[in-house]
Amino acid sequence: MDPGAVRKYLFFISQNYSYAILRPLQQEILRRGDTAAWFLWGNEVNASYLKEDELQLVTVDEVKAFQPDAVFVPGNTVPRFFPGVKVAVFHGFNAGKINRRGLNDHFNIRQCFDLYCTQGPDTTQTFEKLAKQHGYFNVVETGWPTLDPLFKSVESENQSLNIKSDKKTVLMCSTFSRNLTCAPHLFEQVKKLSAMGRWRWLVQFHPKMPKQIVEQYKSLESEHLTFVETDNVLPLLTQADVMLCDTSSVIQMFLVQNKPVVTFNNIEPQPYMVNFTESELLEEKLAYALQFPTSLQNSVSDYIEQLHPYRDGQSSTRVLEAVEQVLQGKLTTEKNKPLNLLRNFKLRKKLKYWKFS
Structure with a gap:
């Protein structure tokens, strides 16, 4: 690459929460004087979340003309026929969720990526083994760019949430999966505890949460409980003293702040969680976690x-440096990436793109 030349990067997304995942990376790209663009696909991502100064590419022809040096993907797939190095940056941490084939979905190799930018040793080690096994992609531990703002100053996009309060704040998050969600099971307890006013409550659910459950919790809004609809959970994480959740990767996002998490019916409870299975124990478990006893602190610290x-807020920098190593041929692979014909045929069909030049 010529000195002073501008790198071009593409964000390939299919969910609204991907905006918040990738914007710290975009900020670093722009700070360097390089260019970033967004490509939205599917019916679950809304272009209205784009900011006025963000560039959107609408067609595959526009992507081809843009000629990105790299494509960043927080999802599972990306078209092979897009130009550029395909980089997996993940939509969350490894929450231990098992797919229909009985495999951990976090480590599912779909023959789409040239580079995996991993978040920490617990996932890096597995991906490095997979890289040796498959031979056509690289793995670099960078930390997760999404969390960079946690280790810098974070200002809430919704200023109304910045309530002055001497009460401890509970952030309740829940996944949408019927078999994993805690939301319907804990509603009556949350209703009772929020009415008591002992703590301040923030409630935020996965965007796919069934509407009836969302409406249930919205009905609890009061001076003690706020239901939050947002595409960026980071400001909420910084405001809360404890998280209440089930089985979701947002748990790990909260834990990296060295704060306690209470889980209901977690599929694989660990020492760094305060897990319970009887809804009537909610108040007791939250009170215990808020004391953050030494044994729990040590378990959380070891897990982090x-x-x-990484606590330096520089994961975006490390990701771009890893990509540069690939682009300059300093990171290579033994094999070529598989053609992945069936998956790319399906992607062409969805994108209605049949040019092969």
Whole structure:
């Protein structure tokens, strides 16, 4: 690459929460004087979330003309026929969710990526083994760019949430999966506890949460409980003293702040969680976690060192440096990436793109 030449990067997204995942990376790209663009696909991502100064490419022809040096993907797939190095940056941490084939979905190799930018040792080690096994992609541990703002100053996009309060704040998050969600099981307890006013409550659910459950919790809004609809959970994480959740990667996002998490019916409870299975125990478990006893603190600290040991807010920088190593031929692979014909045929069909030049 010629000195002073501008790199071009593309964000390939299919969910609204991907905006918040990739914007810290975009900020670093722009700070360097390089260019970033967005390509939205599918019916679950809304272009209205784009900011006025963000560039959107609408067609595959526009992507081809843009000629990105690299494509960043927080999802599972990306078209092979897009130009550029395909980079997996993940939509969350490894939450231990098992797919229909009985495999951990976080480590599912779909023959789409040239580079995996991993978050910490606990996932890096597995991906490095997979890289040796498959031979056509590289793995670099960078930390997760999404969390860079957590280790810098974070200002809430919704200023109304910045309530002055001497009460501890509980952030309740829940996944949408019927088999995993805690939301319907804990509603009556949350209703009772929020009415008592002992704590301040913030409630935020996965965007795919069934509407009836969302409406249930919205009905609880009061001076003690706020239901939050947002595409960026980071400001909420910084405001809360404890998280209440189930089985979701947002748990790990909260834990990296060295704060306690209470889980209901977690599929694989760990020492760094305060897990419970009877809804009537909610108040007791939250009170215990808010004391943050030494044994729990130690378990959380040990876990963070394996999950995401980076506290410098520079993961975006490390990701771009890893991509540059690939672009300059300093990171190579033994094999070529598979053609992945069936998946790319399906992607062409969805994108209605049949040019092969």
